[in-house]
Amino acid sequence: MSSQIDQKTRLTGAEIIWATLEGEGVREVFGYPGGAILPAYDALRKFPIRHILVRHEQGAVHMADGYARASGRVGVAIATSGPGATNMVTGIATAMLDSIPLVCITGQVPSKVLGTDAFQEVDITGITLPVTKHNYVVTRAEDIAPALRDAFRVANSGRPGPVLVDITKDAQQATAEFDFAAAAPEKLGSHPMLHVAQQSIVDAAELIRSAKRPLILAGHGIIHSGAMEQVRTLAERAQIPVACTLLGLGSFPASHELNLGMMGMHGESWVNHSIQEADLLIACGMRFDDRVTGSLATYATKAKKIHIDIDPSEINKNVPVQVALIGDLAQVLDQLLPLIRRRDGAAWIHAINRMKGDAAVLDIKNLPDNGHLYAAHVINDLWRATSGDAVIATDVGQHQMWEAQYYKHEEPRSLITSGGLGTMGFALPAAIGAKIACPGKEVWAIAGDGGFQMTMPELATIAQEKLDINIAIINNGYLGMIRQWQETFYEKNYECSPIFSPDFVKLAEAFGIRAAAVRTRSEVMSVVEAARTHKGPFLINFLVEQEDTVYPMIVPGAALHEMIRRPSGNPLVETASDA
Amino acid sequence: MLHTFVAYVEDKPGVLTRVASLFRRLNINISSVTVGGSERTGISRMTLVADAPPAAGHRIMASLYKLENVVQVDDVGRFSSVSRELALIKVATTPKTRSHIFELVNVFRARVVDLAPGSLMIEITGSESKIEGLLQVLNENEDRVLEISRTGRMVMRRGHHTSRVLEALGDVESQNGAVRLPTAEALPEEEETEGFPSDSDLPQQQT
Numbered sequence: 001m002s003s004q005i006d007q008k009t010r011l012t013g014a015e016i017i018w019a020t021l022e023g024e025g026v027r028e029v030f031g032y033p034g035g036a037i038l039p040a041y042d043a044l045r046k047f048p049i050r051h052i053l054v055r056h057e058q059g060a061v062h063m064a065d066g067y068a069r070a071s072g073r074v075g076v077a078i079a080t081s082g083p084g085a086t087n088m089v090t091g092i093a094t095a096m097l098d099s100i101p102l103v104c105i106t107g108q109v110p111s112k113v114l115g116t117d118a119f120q121e122v123d124i125t126g127i128t129l130p131v132t133k134h135n136y137v138v139t140r141a142e143d144i145a146p147a148l149r150d151a152f153r154v155a156n157s158g159r160p161g162p163v164l165v166d167i168t169k170d171a172q173q174a175t176a177e178f179d180f181a182a183a184a185p186e187k188l189g190s191h192p193m194l195h196v197a198q199q200s201i202v203d204a205a206e207l208i209r210s211a212k213r214p215l216i217l218a219g220h221g222i223i224h225s226g227a228m229e230q231v232r233t234l235a236e237r238a239q240i241p242v243a244c245t246l247l248g249l250g251s252f253p254a255s256h257e258l259n260l261g262m263m264g265m266h267g268e269s270w271v272n273h274s275i276q277e278a279d280l281l282i283a284c285g286m287r288f289d290d291r292v293t294g295s296l297a298t299y300a301t302k303a304k305k306i307h308i309d310i311d312p313s314e315i316n317k318n319v320p321v322q323v324a325l326i327g328d329l330a331q332v333l334d335q336l337l338p339l340i341r342r343r344d345g346a347a348w349i350h351a352i353n354r355m356k357g358d359a360a361v362l363d364i365k366n367l368p369d370n371g372h373l374y375a376a377h378v379i380n381d382l383w384r385a386t387s388g389d390a391v392i393a394t395d396v397g398q399h400q401m402w403e404a405q406y407y408k409h410e411e412p413r414s415l416i417t418s419g420g421l422g423t424m425g426f427a428l429p430a431a432i433g434a435k436i437a438c439p440g441k442e443v444w445a446i447a448g449d450g451g452f453q454m455t456m457p458e459l460a461t462i463a464q465e466k467l468d469i470n471i472a473i474i475n476n477g478y479l480g481m482i483r484q485w486q487e488t489f490y491e492k493n494y495e496c497s498p499i500f501s502p503d504f505v506k507l508a509e510a511f512g513i514r515a516a517a518v519r520t521r522s523e524v525m526s527v528v529e530a531a532r533t534h535k536g537p538f539l540i541n542f543l544v545e546q547e548d549t550v551y552p553m554i555v556p557g558a559a560l561h562e563m564i565r566r567p568s569g570n571p572l573v574e575t576a577s578d579a
Numbered sequence: 580m581l582h583t584f585v586a587y588v589e590d591k592p593g594v595l596t597r598v599a600s601l602f603r604r605l606n607i608n609i610s611s612v613t614v615g616g617s618e619r620t621g622i623s624r625m626t627l628v629a630d631a632p633p634a635a636g637h638r639i640m641a642s643l644y645k646l647e648n649v650v651q652v653d654d655v656g657r658f659s660s661v662s663r664e665l666a667l668i669k670v671a672t673t674p675k676t677r678s679h680i681f682e683l684v685n686v687f688r689a690r691v692v693d694l695a696p697g698s699l700m701i702e703i704t705g706s707e708s709k710i711e712g713l714l715q716v717l718n719e720n721e722d723r724v725l726e727i728s729r730t731g732r733m734v735m736r737r738g739h740h741t742s743r744v745l746e747a748l749g750d751v752e753s754q755n756g757a758v759r760l761p762t763a764e765a766l767p768e769e770e771e772t773e774g775f776p777s778d779s780d781l782p783q784q785q786t
Contacts, residue, residue, distance in 0.1 A: 125593070129600055134647040137593075154647055192651065193644055313641035316634070 008179045013141035013172040014039040017105065018047035020148040023180040026076050028052060028436050030060040034080020035120060037107030039172035052436060052465055055457035057084050059429040061091020061104060066433025068100050069416045070391055074155050075433065078105045082120030086127065090423060092162045093131040097420025098247060099224065101160035103151045110170040111139040125166050133161030139168045141176035145183035153185040159311040160224060193312040196327050196335065204306045204323045205339035211280035213348045214240045220247035221285015221309060221329050223412040230333035231284055239345025241352055243271045245286045246404055247419040254408035264292035265554045266401040269563055270355040276561045278303045285309060285329050288318040298559035308332050373521055375399055375474045375544045379406040382444065382472065385528045390442040393431035395451035396422045398480035401550045403446055425454030432458060435467050449475040449501045459511045462537045470531045471539040473504055476546045484549050508539040515539040581610065582636050583656040583734050586625045587617060589648040597646050598625065607631045611731025622650055626733050659737045665730045666710045668701040671723040687713045698725060707732060
């Protein structure tokens with residue numbers, strides 16, 4: 001059927017759902033059918049929208065999430081009422097904590113029986129209230145298009161986030177006049193607190209001009225705002241080094257001479273030391289999360305702070321700041337940049353390089369080959385093999401931190417990872433979403449043996465959709481980060497952290513997915529190349545050193561500069577002299 | 580300290596839950612909340628009173644603005660304003676104590692709105708301290724207070740400005756520093772109460 005969106009027509013609510021999505025530019029949705037959403041599925045065939053059938057609704061939301069992170073477009077997930085809706089909650093919370101624009105659509109029992117504990121009824125708007133940016137209950141066909149269009153506006157405006165639209169079955173079955181244009185969201189006035197006083201811009205410029213040891217803290221907001229150019233201009237013109245948050249990786253080119261790397265709990269030591277020594281922090285689209293600040297009382301006490309963020313509630317939340325510039329980062333920097341003059345940052349950059357020389361992780365490819373396979377080797381080789389060009393979706397845990405340390409991201413949207421919520425099981429479905437969004441890109445899912453088992457049924461989705469995704473399982477037989485914490489804080493009481501895994505190679509083959517196991521360093525490159533050249537999905541089971549630990553590490557509650565360093569004698573060097 | 584916010588919110592199901600849930604998430608107790616109609620159609624006016632650290636005001640206001648159904652927020656505690664509360668108080672009486680209670684009611688400029696054998700009902704409007712005052716003297720004697728129903732604080736800023744005028748004045752205000760963000764230096768102190776110039780012409784009566 002041709003597009004409905006240009007003319008006024010009478011449609012069923014179910015048709016209105018797809019027609020509105022089509023009007024909003026949606027080409028792919030991730031979902032799972034069920035009773036209360038069946039009218040919508042019945043109408044799907046009339047619309048040019050691809051539906052990816054998932055194996056669990058959590059996977060559908062993670063896929064929509066990966067899709068949104070990889071493309072910058074709003075991701076759409078759809079599920080039925082009751083268990084279908086509750087299965088979405090973890091995915092929605094993941095997107096909420098990382099400010100990812102999603103529209104999640106759930107079916108709901110007919111409006112007549114709402115509130116009666118009908119079969120598969122659950123109060124999903126009540127349940128998701130704290131983990132959505134906003135949500136809607138729709139009980140009439142004529143309200144579907146306005147609610148969905150408003151949902152897209154909310155998801156994608158200001159600080160992005162997930163939105164849920166709960167649509168009763170009778171609303172899908174009833175008919176209504178569909179007029180896409182008339183359903184446009186009412187123009188709302190700009191946010192009253194999003195106002196950058198010219199004086200604050202002047203104050204910020206003056207702080208930057210007079211700073212001796214300034215640092216840019218580059219966060220996820222740079223990618224959301226598309227402010228990569230502006231941040232780079234600021235850094236280069238004023239010669240300010242840049243430290244990235246986990247979700248800010250890729251917002252500033254890793255190979256840039258002013259790039260320091262990742263800050264925070266598992267950030268490199270010189271980055272954290274630089275923050276502690278700085279006299280000015282320019283926080284761009286980041287929120288001073290506890291994972292990047294360590295103890296707040298000792299955080300960057302020598303530094304004045306400029307905080308640029310689109311969310312006024314982030315200002316002074318964790319760290320008091322001297323100048324707050326509230327608004328879209330690119331626009332704020334466009335206002336600020338004309339006031340920024342060239343300055344000489346050589347002394348400060350030299351000082352940082354001295355700290356770095358003392359503690360740099362030298363290119364680990366030069367490590368002595370003692371037969372052990374380390375996760376860091378695998379990640380580093382992956383980076384070399386893919387020339388840093390792949391889109392990487394990670395799970396959560398040790399491998400995620402090694403990925404952040406050893407895979408150098410040059411481009412935004414090339415690292416897809418659950419930062420705020422830390423959701424295990426994220427990698428595989430997020431990689432599927434990224435591949436659907438960017439079919440021309442090389443996509444890798446990197447997961448631990450624990451997290452992979454949380455969502456591994458989505459292998460069937462990969463097989464059904466014939467997606468060319470490569471999967472690297474960093475298999476150490478433990479819930480690695482749990483084991484690391486037990487080693488550090490619980491006297492090596494490895495309670496419930498050793499984990500059994502199936503033979504992942506055989507498992508993949510059962511899904512019709514090619515697979516191989518890697519046990520030694522020497523095999524890594526050849527198998528990675530085999531995966532890259534293979535047309536279709538490929539799974540690699542990397543059997544790595546079991547009791548390896550991510551260093552440096554900041555103990556929760558400790559100061560940012562009080563890092564636990566890699567004990568000497570470990571073959572993975574952390575100091576330059578060791579190599 | 581007690582913060583007082585006036586929020587204009589859409590008159591729709593579930594909006595009260597969203598506002599209340601925000602305070603719950605911040606682990607801040609709402610001392611009182613009153614909701615009713617406003618001068619705008621389809622928009623309700625809420626007065627929220629909450630006990631929170633002095634620096635929390637900005638964050639609460641910013642968080643309220645993050646709710647899609649919230650149209651406008653005013654931290655009225657920072658400005659010269661009129662605050663009122665309505666209370667209904669039912670007191671047990673005997674023929675002997677009744678006239679004494681009538682006297683108290685007169686002194687407090689309250690009204691007796693129901694009189695029955697054994698009890699009477701007092702309606703009192705005023706600031707919270709005035710209502711507390713009446714309750715104190717009622718409790719002083721053997722008069723038994725049977726029931727108390729209080730509306731919680733309603734607040735309106737003094738002067739000519741309406742919510743619409745405030746909106747239009749948004750820019751002017753920020754230049755005055757009235758809605759500028761608290762900086763780290765300003766955080767520990769409370770902001771000066773400042774109104775519009777016309778305020779000074781009005782009698783600053785104690786409320």
